[in-house]
Amino acid sequence: MPEPLLRIDNITKTFPGVKALSGVSMHVMPGEVLGVIGENGAGKSTLMKILAGVQDQDSGKLVWKGQEVRFGNPSEAISAGISLIHQELNLADNLTVAENIFLGREPTRWGVIQSRVMRQKATELLRRVGLDVPANLSLQKLSIAQRQMVEIAKSLSTAANMIIMDEPTSSLSVHESEKLFALIRQLRSEGVAVVYISHRLAEVADLSDRVEVLRDGKNAATLAREQIDHDTMVRAMVGRDLNRYFPHVPKEAGATRLQLKAARLFGRAEYAIDLDAKAGEIVGIAGLVGSGRTEVLEGIMGMRPVLGGQVLIDGKPIAMGDIRASIAAGLALVPEDRRHTGLVTALSVCDNLTLAALERVSRWGVLSRRAERQAGQEQIESLRIKTPSLQQVAAYLSGGNQQKIVFGKWIMRTPKVLLLDEPTRGVDIGAKQEIYALMEKLAAGGAAIVFVSSEMEEILGMADRTYVMHEGQIKGQLPRAQMTEQNIMQLAFGRPDHSPASVA
Amino acid sequence: MQIKSLGVVLLLIAIMLVTGWLNPSFLSDENVKSIIRWTSLFGFISLGMALVIMTGGIDLSIGSVIALAGVCMLLLLNQQHVDMEQSATVAALSKVQVRNQQLAQITLEKATWPVSVDDQLRFTNAFGQPVLGSVVRVETVDGQLKLTLREPNASFPVGSVVSWFQFRHRPIIVVIPIVLVGAALLGLLHGLLITKVGLQPFVVTLCGLLAYRGLARVLANEQAMGLGSTLVTIKEWINGVAGSVPIPFLPWVSVGRWHSVVWDSQSDSPSLDASGGTQSLPWVSWIEIPNTAVLLAIVAGVLWFAVNRSVFGRYLMALGNNAQAAKFSGISTDRIIMSTYVLCSVLAGLTGILLVFDFNSVEPSQTGSIYEMYAVAAAVIGGCSLRGGSGSIVGVVVGTAVTRSLFLSIAALSIPKSWEYIIIALALLAAVLTDELIRIIGNRRRLMSQARLAKTSG
Numbered sequence: 001m002p003e004p005l006l007r008i009d010n011i012t013k014t015f016p017g018v019k020a021l022s023g024v025s026m027h028v029m030p031g032e033v034l035g036v037i038g039e040n041g042a043g044k045s046t047l048m049k050i051l052a053g054v055q056d057q058d059s060g061k062l063v064w065k066g067q068e069v070r071f072g073n074p075s076e077a078i079s080a081g082i083s084l085i086h087q088e089l090n091l092a093d094n095l096t097v098a099e100n101i102f103l104g105r106e107p108t109r110w111g112v113i114q115s116r117v118m119r120q121k122a123t124e125l126l127r128r129v130g131l132d133v134p135a136n137l138s139l140q141k142l143s144i145a146q147r148q149m150v151e152i153a154k155s156l157s158t159a160a161n162m163i164i165m166d167e168p169t170s171s172l173s174v175h176e177s178e179k180l181f182a183l184i185r186q187l188r189s190e191g192v193a194v195v196y197i198s199h200r201l202a203e204v205a206d207l208s209d210r211v212e213v214l215r216d217g218k219n220a221a222t223l224a225r226e227q228i229d230h231d232t233m234v235r236a237m238v239g240r241d242l243n244r245y246f247p248h249v250p251k252e253a254g255a256t257r258l259q260l261k262a263a264r265l266f267g268r269a270e271y272a273i274d275l276d277a278k279a280g281e282i283v284g285i286a287g288l289v290g291s292g293r294t295e296v297l298e299g300i301m302g303m304r305p306v307l308g309g310q311v312l313i314d315g316k317p318i319a320m321g322d323i324r325a326s327i328a329a330g331l332a333l334v335p336e337d338r339r340h341t342g343l344v345t346a347l348s349v350c351d352n353l354t355l356a357a358l359e360r361v362s363r364w365g366v367l368s369r370r371a372e373r374q375a376g377q378e379q380i381e382s383l384r385i386k387t388p389s390l391q392q393v394a395a396y397l398s399g400g401n402q403q404k405i406v407f408g409k410w411i412m413r414t415p416k417v418l419l420l421d422e423p424t425r426g427v428d429i430g431a432k433q434e435i436y437a438l439m440e441k442l443a444a445g446g447a448a449i450v451f452v453s454s455e456m457e458e459i460l461g462m463a464d465r466t467y468v469m470h471e472g473q474i475k476g477q478l479p480r481a482q483m484t485e486q487n488i489m490q491l492a493f494g495r496p497d498h499s500p501a502s503v504a
Numbered sequence: 505m506q507i508k509s510l511g512v513v514l515l516l517i518a519i520m521l522v523t524g525w526l527n528p529s530f531l532s533d534e535n536v537k538s539i540i541r542w543t544s545l546f547g548f549i550s551l552g553m554a555l556v557i558m559t560g561g562i563d564l565s566i567g568s569v570i571a572l573a574g575v576c577m578l579l580l581l582n583q584q585h586v587d588m589e590q591s592a593t594v595a596a597l598s599k600v601q602v603r604n605q606q607l608a609q610i611t612l613e614k615a616t617w618p619v620s621v622d623d624q625l626r627f628t629n630a631f632g633q634p635v636l637g638s639v640v641r642v643e644t645v646d647g648q649l650k651l652t653l654r655e656p657n658a659s660f661p662v663g664s665v666v667s668w669f670q671f672r673h674r675p676i677i678v679v680i681p682i683v684l685v686g687a688a689l690l691g692l693l694h695g696l697l698i699t700k701v702g703l704q705p706f707v708v709t710l711c712g713l714l715a716y717r718g719l720a721r722v723l724a725n726e727q728a729m730g731l732g733s734t735l736v737t738i739k740e741w742i743n744g745v746a747g748s749v750p751i752p753f754l755p756w757v758s759v760g761r762w763h764s765v766v767w768d769s770q771s772d773s774p775s776l777d778a779s780g781g782t783q784s785l786p787w788v789s790w791i792e793i794p795n796t797a798v799l800l801a802i803v804a805g806v807l808w809f810a811v812n813r814s815v816f817g818r819y820l821m822a823l824g825n826n827a828q829a830a831k832f833s834g835i836s837t838d839r840i841i842m843s844t845y846v847l848c849s850v851l852a853g854l855t856g857i858l859l860v861f862d863f864n865s866v867e868p869s870q871t872g873s874i875y876e877m878y879a880v881a882a883a884v885i886g887g888c889s890l891r892g893g894s895g896s897i898v899g900v901v902v903g904t905a906v907t908r909s910l911f912l913s914i915a916a917l918s919i920p921k922s923w924e925y926i927i928i929a930l931a932l933l934a935a936v937l938t939d940e941l942i943r944i945i946g947n948r949r950r951l952m953s954q955a956r957l958a959k960t961s962g
Contacts, residue, residue, distance in 0.1 A: 346894070
């Protein structure tokens with residue numbers, strides 16, 4: 001076996017409350033596409049950040065081109081030849097394409113930037129990645145896919161031997177993704193190693209020469225080219241059968257609790273959105289990132305204005321665009337971005353739990369500390385929130401426990417309709433299962449649950465029924481019997497739908 | 505009390521001790537009382553500012569609101585000096601002592617005279633000069649009118665004639681609420697512009713700073729306005745003393761300066777060894793507490809309760825830390841933010857009123873100038889972060905005391921007055937640096953203990 005380009009040896013990394021990586025090992029060969037997969041929280045991003053010098057491992061070593069290395073910061077990794085393309089691109093909107101590519105490494109003479117040389121070099125790189133735009137175009141005129149190409153050109157400009165791509169296709173169209181794949185294959189043929197991280201198993205299966213599976217911060221499996229197929233990957237990622245993993249038991253749904261009638265999203269006003277959920281029902285909303293799923297949930301909740309439309313709770317219309325009215329009517333939303341919109345991370349666990357239901361623990365505006373503690377303690381116990389104390393600052397809890405706090409905050413109001421936006425994002429496997437169990441319990445208690453998820457397994461495992469969105473439109477809905485990955489992806493990619501059960 | 509406030513308390517004690525060590529008179533009863541007095545006059549605006557800062561905002565208009573409130577109060581009072589063109593004959597004269605104050609009592613031959621408290625009597629003193637004495641009390645004794653005057657030097661023979669002036673003004677009991685409501689409306693205006701229109705607090709209140717100062721100058725016609733000798737009763741109340749509190753060990757420090765104190769075993773107290781003799785020192789000083797300090801304590805107490813024990817306070821902290829999450833939890837963040845600006849302006853208005861009584865005048869272009877900066881400094885030294893979401897009421901009051909005692913210690917140590925601002929700036933910088941250091945160390949320690957926890961459990 002030839003010498004690997006990179007060997008990762010027994011890497012361990014611990015964060016407050018979570019052991020992100022424990023003894024992970026793998027290697028990357030030159031000119032290889034290595035797929036790295038794993039559930040959220042499996043440790044992929046942490047591992048990549050260590051490779052790119054963003055974070056430092058607690059123990060274990062990296063051997064790069066035969067020599068042990070330790071990158072103190074990203075620029076050390078870049079000069080060694082490793083570049084990381086983040087999920088959120090790190091480009092400056094106000095600069096030109098060429099300026100972005102050479103940002104911080106501008107060719108200069110006597111301290112003056114040689115714009116012409118820079119443009120020429122940039123044009124060459126753009127040709128190499130197959131992006132047909134002038135080098136002096138302002139970056140803000142480019143689409144997301146084009147910006148990604150600029151990022152790749154930037155990596156190439158640093159003579160990278162290895163490019164790490166973290167969820168590169170999450171905001172790309174099918175056509176744009178195809179272009180990216182072609183480029184990855186071309187890079188491979190040029191001898192550049194590509195580490196490809198994605199949740200989209202089909203892409204991983206297509207591209208990868210080898211797949212490394214991470215689970216709970218450990219190596220779960222290494223799949224050679226001929227072993228790579230969807231089921232094997234899922235089994236390795238989840239580590240058990242999906243049926244056991246998802247506790248969902250379909251039940252008889254009750255009366256309609258939530259109805260959204262003829263709402264239209266800003267910017268996509270041509271489509272009317274109708275949606276409903278019944279008591280005891282768990283309804284999924286599938287679709288690609290950016291298809292308008294979050295906007296629908298936030299529109300129902302009144303967090304963002306929608307054009308027209310009506311929300312009815314138990315048949316009674318509520319005021320649109322008024323969060324307080326929505327909450328009073330029995331709506332609750334666990335947002336996607338819990339650190340910014342779900343939690344007040346500087347407040348204590350207890351203060352966060354009671355925040356939306358202070359009228360229960362106060363009289364005439366005066367808080368009763370005893371009632372607060374009691375209510376907080378109840379939630380901590382019933383949700384099994386792992387915290388040293390009620391007074392612990394929420395920021396120091398793990399993602400899963402933070403998410404449980406956000407759930408607890410709303411459970412304290414016994415909501416009629418619970419809207420969940422990516423409820424298990426960034427949550428470890430154990431907490432994930434507890435959240436699924438919680439969804440089951442709440443539905444069994446008569447709440448209607450609507451959840452948005454980008455994880456196919458979650459939709460397939462938890463939903464009684466799912467809506468599929470595509471570019472601001474509900475493309476169709478599938479009952480549990482017809483929910484397959486293929487049916488959902490077809491609708492999500494906006495292909496015309498001929499299934500008789502769906503209602504567009 | 506939070507650890508943060510403990511730091512400010514230690515800072516205050518350090519300033520007192522160091523200055524007291526260099527100049528013992530700094531800790532004299534009179535000077536300590538003066539620190540308390542100035543702290544209470546500046547405390548209200550610091551508290552108001554702290555509330556606004558806790559929301560993540562700022563109120564730069566405080567100083568101008570103080571001036572405008574003072575000018576408006578005096579305009580609304582509409583004082584008039586009216587010669588009643590009546591005179592009476594003095595039947596008897598005596599001196600009385602009321603609470604450390606020499607007062608004169610005269611008995612008039614008349615049984616009824618429409619004279620009332622705060623009116624002024626004019627008479628000619630022994631040197632033939634006209635003197636005014638204001639009336640403190642009116643009573644009828646044995647069918648004769650007895651007036652108590654605040655003019656201890658009143659000496660005129662029985663049978664001399666006094667005439668009578670009346671200072672007419674609108675009732676203060678009406679004027680003060682109007683001024684406070686006016687201030688509240690200004691605060692409401694700030695709040696509306698900030699929450700409903702979405703303007704930045706800095707800009708809104710900067711406009712306030714300019715506009716209200718300007719308005720005060722226009723209304724006062726660029727003239728200093730005075731209270732003259734009216735409303736003596738209220739003036740006296742504001743400068744008056746509510747009671748005394750014992751402060752232990754103060755005399756040992758201020759007079760004894762530790763090293764010269766020897767313990768007197770006979771009297772079981774320390775004593776000062778001065779010129780061979782032994783002079784016994786009391787171990788407590790009784791410090792007089794001004795009424796304004798009591799008022800500040802009440803306001804601070806109410807606010808402490810509101811911030812720490814009420815739904816309002818919890819919402820305030822939540823939105824100061826994460827306005828988005830607070831809003832999404834169903835908190836009407838706009839209303840909470842507006843209420844802090846209203847409270848801040850009302851407290852500034854109150855300070856404006858108190859300062860008129862204290863200084864007896866308003867200088868429209870000077871009064872209250874840069875007080876907003878003192879308030880910010882006090883709030884920050886007291887533990888508020890301009891990022892919002894943190895701060896303690898106790899800390900802010902102590903922070904005010906720190907800034908005030910710095911000013912007074914500069915005087916006590918005969919440092920040129922020109923150094924004032926530099927020293928305050930250094931104190932402020934030191935406070936935020938310490939705060940930041942504590943935060944970083946605390947974070948690191950917590951992360952490390954968490955990591956250890958995770959390692960042992962994982």
